[in-house]
Amino acid sequence: MHHALGRAERQHRAIANEKPGPLLETKRCACGKAAPARLLVHYGKCHGCRLADRIATLHDGDLHILRHMVGATDHHPRARWGLRNEYLLNRRERAAMERPAAAGFARVGTALPQLQYFHATDPGCRVAGLDTKRSRVALSLGAQP
Structure with a gap:
């Protein structure tokens, strides 16, 4: 017996x-890792390579901070690591936090008269x-005010 399929079926x-x-196909990044083709077309690199590029912009002092x-x-x-998430910075030293903030590793917090939290x-x-x-x-x- 032949069943006719409906259009929706x-x-x-x-x-x-x-x-x-x-x-949506999986391609290989230049580093050899598998990554979605959309990611490689859009950014040219996998997430790991993009993170490595952002880390490369930091100096040793930035990582210490x-x-x-x-x-x-x-x-x-x-x-006990992670039991705080703040760094109080004098406005004259703000240039020290420019690289981590620009790389997306830190964000600006509350501003005080001569100080700035990150x-x-x-x-x-x-x-x-x-x-x-x-x-x-x-x-x-860090989400607390």
């Missing part, structure tokens, strides 16, 4: 059988060495 089967478009901002220093136990972002917490749990703790602290 034929459309659903056609959609289910079609291949993904060229932008990021680690201090979230409490990821050698004199604190690793279990807070680490999620990528900034990761660059500073925090794991997922400690990053969530630090980001919840």
